[in-house]
Amino acid sequence: MQTSTRDRIVVATARLLQRQGYVGTGIKQIATESQATLGSIYHFFPGGKEAVAVAAIRHGEQEFAALLKEALDSEPDPAEAVMSCTRDLAAGLKESGWVDGCPVTAAALETLGADSELQKACADALNGWERLVLDKLLGCGFPADDARELATTVISAIEGAEVTAQVNRSEEPLLAAGRQLARLVRSYGIDPPRR
Amino acid sequence: MQTSTRDRIVVATARLLQRQGYVGTGIKQIATESQATLGSIYHFFPGGKEAVAVAAIRHGEQEFAALLKEALDSEPDPAEAVMSCTRDLAAGLKESGWVDGCPVTAAALETLGADSELQKACADALNGWERLVLDKLLGCGFPADDARELATTVISAIEGAEVTAQVNRSEEPLLAAGRQLARLVRSYGIDPPRR
DNA sequence: AATTGGGTAGAGCGTTCGTTCTAGAGCTGT
DNA sequence: ACAGCTCTAGAACGAACGCTCTACCCAATT
Numbered sequence: 212m213q214t215s216t217r218d219r220i221v222v223a224t225a226r227l228l229q230r231q232g233y234v235g236t237g238i239k240q241i242a243t244e245s246q247a248t249l250g251s252i253y254h255f256f257p258g259g260k261e262a263v264a265v266a267a268i269r270h271g272e273q274e275f276a277a278l279l280k281e282a283l284d285s286e287p288d289p290a291e292a293v294m295s296c297t298r299d300l301a302a303g304l305k306e307s308g309w310v311d312g313c314p315v316t317a318a319a320l321e322t323l324g325a326d327s328e329l330q331k332a333c334a335d336a337l338n339g340w341e342r343l344v345l346d347k348l349l350g351c352g353f354p355a356d357d358a359r360e361l362a363t364t365v366i367s368a369i370e371g372a373e374v375t376a377q378v379n380r381s382e383e384p385l386l387a388a389g390r391q392l393a394r395l396v397r398s399y400g401i402d403p404p405r406r
Numbered sequence: 407m408q409t410s411t412r413d414r415i416v417v418a419t420a421r422l423l424q425r426q427g428y429v430g431t432g433i434k435q436i437a438t439e440s441q442a443t444l445g446s447i448y449h450f451f452p453g454g455k456e457a458v459a460v461a462a463i464r465h466g467e468q469e470f471a472a473l474l475k476e477a478l479d480s481e482p483d484p485a486e487a488v489m490s491c492t493r494d495l496a497a498g499l500k501e502s503g504w505v506d507g508c509p510v511t512a513a514a515l516e517t518l519g520a521d522s523e524l525q526k527a528c529a530d531a532l533n534g535w536e537r538l539v540l541d542k543l544l545g546c547g548f549p550a551d552d553a554r555e556l557a558t559t560v561i562s563a564i565e566g567a568e569v570t571a572q573v574n575r576s577e578e579p580l581l582a583a584g585r586q587l588a589r590l591v592r593s594y595g596i597d598p599p600r601r
Numbered sequence: 602a603a604t605t606g607g608g609t610a611g612a613g614c615g616t617t618c619g620t621t622c623t624a625g626a627g628c629t630g631t
Numbered sequence: 632a633c634a635g636c637t638c639t640a641g642a643a644c645g646a647a648c649g650c651t652c653t654a655c656c657c658a659a660t661t
Binding site: 230231232234235309310312316317319320321323324330333334337338360361363364366367368369370371372373374375377378379383384387388390391392394395398 | 425426427429430504505507511512514515516518519525528529532533555556558559561562563564565566567568569570572573574578579582583585586587589590593
């Protein structure tokens with residue numbers, strides 16, 4: 212067997228959470244989609260549905276972090292880097308038929324009231340991504356305070372633009388957000404590091 | 407009876423959708439929360455759960471539009487207006503214990519695949535709000551192209567910042583987004599209309 | 602006084618949910 | 632050969648789901 216059963220469960224769950232949220236995703240659907248059985252799922256995740264979801268969210272976080280990191284590293288200028296990021300996201304979103312959005316937003320919104328492990332995993336994901344942007348900005352010479360506020364804004368705006376793009380089935384909201392965020396970043400008048 | 411049964415159903419459903427999404431909200435919970443019975447619900451909404459949800463989303467759209475309009479009208483300068491908006495949202499979010507977020511996002515994300523009436527209602531809501539911002543910018547003398555792109559970015563960023571604020575249980579993401587959006591709006595160098 | 606019809610009330614339908622449970626397959630070390 | 636282990640397999644449970652259905656209340660109309 213190529214991939215382990217456990218990995219198949221996590222990956223399939225991550226995709227399902229992304230598309231239909233936490234409550235909308237059933238354990239039995241996960242079993243079918245991952246070609247595993249209920250027995251296997253409860254063997255690897257004695258914590259049940261929530262434990263599977265937490266693992267899937269963490270997987271989604273890393274996957275998205277990799278995409279983000281690659282886009283940020285591809286351009287020395289942070290403004291260009293942000294646009295590269297929204298371009299990649301827009302392309303991926305369109306390719307999936309507008310269903311593969313942010314891997315954590317849907318799950319996060321459904322589990323806000325109960326401060327569960329799942330909710331914590333979602334918060335960790337958002338903060339992790341924010342840190343990637345923050346580091347990029349700091350590396351470009353932005354003052355710490357400006358960089359922090361910009362980083363949270365960039366992640367929030369991308370997050371929101373992705374939802375808007377999905378709902379309208381259009382790349383435009385993401386691309387527009389990318390351009391405006393680039394303008395915002397440039398407005399600080401900090402020269403990109405030459406290499 | 408003060409409020410009609412139908413109205414109680416719609417209002418209660420709107421709040422439930424906001425907090426736990428579409429799939430997470432049961433018809434029987436709606437009945438309990440709105441002090442109605444199943445019979446009443448299916449009497450007023452023969453279309454079942456989805457019909458109730460559509461009515462609730464439209465109600466949420468109008469409610470949020472009113473808040474948005476008030477905030478936008480309170481300041482002549484569009485940059486200040488956007489910040490006033492995020493301040494109001496942050497205050498409301500904190501007051502609700504971080505659970506009463508955007509009335510449509512949660513429901514929208516769960517119903518992306520099936521192009522249902524519900525999905526359309528969510529798209530209408532987002533576009534309606536965007537138009538309010540657009541009109542404000544146009545009224546301040548922004549060129550049409552810039553205004554359009556700014557308007558979608560503002561709504562997307564507010565949307566995303568609200569989610570981030572909820573997940574982190576903090577006003578800061580919304581306030582930061584407000585400040586950065588104000589900076590972005592000002593970067594176009596258009597004088598606010600004097601009155 | 603009788604009738605009509607909008608609205609209320611909730612028992613019960615079939616289905617699906619998350620979870621538990623027992624049984625067995627496939628492998629390793631002795 | 633046998634015990635011991637991880638992992639697979641799916642039947643079965645109680646609870647909850649969306650929805651249908653019949654029965655009833657009560658104010659307005661005839």
